[in-house]
């Protein structure tokens with residue numbers, strides 16, 4: 001198999017037909033890729049999610065669906081390509097259409113795909129690792145051909161180990177012959193031989209666009225490519241490139257060492273580099289001395305564009321160049337044309353730097369930044385861990401009508417409930433304007449975080465996302481839990497209201513964390529709500545694979561009878577009026593808390 005000459009998509013598809021048994025291997029590769037991203041919990045989520053959704057399993061490769069064909073074609077047309085490349089691409093697409101079905105009847109979807117040909121950075125701020133994160137953040141699949149392995153951290157580059165060019169070629173052939181790459185992005189290409197093998201493979205397997213980040217020296221000043229590659233860059237690679245993105249030092253090197261110190265120098269450099277053959281040039285000004293903005297100059301052979309972003313005050317700029325080029329490639333793979341792709345990429349770098357300007361990883365002067373906009377928030381988030389079923393013990397659900405009646409502010413009642421012993425809070429707001437709800441929710445989140453109590457939002461997945469709440473609680477007529485899980489990701493808490501064992505089963509399949517079961521008793525807070533009684537609660541608790549919180553008409557007088565049903569999945573009670581339709585919310589919460597404590601501390 002290894003020696004088989006896979007000459008293109010036709011032969012590649014024959015290989016597919018012969019090797020349906022490769023399915024398992026494909027799955028393992030995907031898991032490995034996720035591991036690379038370092039998100040073990042995410043992998044766990046995906047695996048458990050797909051195991052809970054057997055009907056959703058699809059093909060493990062990528063194919064064009066007939067329905068999507070025409071839109072994909074127009075996506076390809078959207079790009080201004082060299083004619084020869086464009087024709088080749090259309091031809092290879094036609095060949096893909098002929099690929100045989102793998103015997104799985106389901107709809108198929110083409111995924112935008114960037115291949116990065118670059119070096120590994122052990123510190124994961126730049127290189128292959130940055131490329132994977134950037135493409136992932138923009139929703140694009142990223143495959144990787146590794147040209148070198150560096151021992152690198154926030155201080156500098158301690159060592160470089162080149163991958164032999166034959167093996168770079170083998171990796172290129174593996175990916176390009178099979179995986180329908182849209183755009184190739186290059187980073188560290190350490191030797192002439194590696195550049196030559198890349199150019200040769202690109203001619204053999206043409207792609208839609210080529211983004212060249214001419215990496216030569218790291219920000220720390222360490223040499224990543226021999227100066228001898230300059231000639232092959234100029235003569236071979238740049239003429240094939242749709243865009244080349246040199247920083248100041250690289251632009252200077254490509255032009256034989258000219259001094260580049262001002263924005264005006266960057267304009268002339270962009271023009272001179274464009275005359276070497278690339279379709280577009282972006283000269284990056286991250287290292288421009290004494291510039292207030294981060295200025296880059298884009299030149300498409302006819303027009304210049306001066307792209308400016310605010311210069312973020314941070315040491316965490318390691319990998320900005322790799323990220324920028326990967327984002328450009330990702331946007332092109334999605335069908336964007338060049339200038340909009342560059343603008344999105346620049347904006348991404350600016351926002352990511354801003355989000356991570358304060359994070360500290362390593363002791364050196366060149367820290368990595370956070371492509372997924374998560375790290376700075378995780379630091380602040382509730383207890384730093386996911387949902388604990390014991391948090392359902394005394395679950396407070398707010399009600400703006402009751403607050404109005406008693407003249408309470410929402411933040412005051414949330415604080416009071418927490419001080420009285422509430423273990424989780426849900427904001428339930430049915431009438432407020434979105435802007436007001438957003439603001440209140442933000443304030444409540446800050447409060448809950450300071451006490452280490454999770455905050456959930458009722459119904460409004462958008463508000464939960466906007467404020468980065470701990471999760472949502474959704475009803476049977478709200479957004480499906482399965483969709484909420486996709487929107488919120490693996491870490492957020494999702495609760496679903498259920499009245500029957502079937503609904504509880506569905507909530508589990510959909511990836512919920514707990515169910516709210518009721519109304520156990522008649523209640524005034526929900527109109528036309530069917531009461532299921534203690535018997536109904538018992539039936540659902542016995543069937544539920546998820547922890548349960550009982551809800552509906554529960555208070556100091558009957559909480560005991562609810563908890564006494566003694567089914568292990570029942571973890572607590574959720575209450576509205578018993579806490580918030582009271583003058584003193586703290587006292588009411590304390591009373592309920594002590595009733596619940598009595599039940600758990602009294603033996604049966």
Ligand SMILES: Nc1ncnc2c1ncn2[C@@H]1O[C@H](COP(=O)(O)OP(=O)(O)O)[C@@H](O)[C@H]1O
Nearest residue numbers: 247284285286287294310311312320321324349
């Ligand atoms: N402090 C910063 N704030 C905002 N954008 C920046 C900052 N530093 C670099 N950039 C942007 O990041 C991108 C990469 O630029 P640069 O750092 O010059 O490249 P390289 O990483 O290849 O040296 C450019 O768009 C540049 O303007």
Ligand SMILES: Cc1ncc(COP(=O)(O)O)c(N)n1
Nearest residue numbers: 119120126127218219318319
């Ligand atoms: C493997 C590898 N590739 C590229 C860079 C450039 O990134 P930066 O300019 O931010 O140091 C790097 N340091 N390491």
Ligand SMILES: [Mg+2]
Nearest residue numbers: 219286320321
């Ligand atoms: Mg930089």
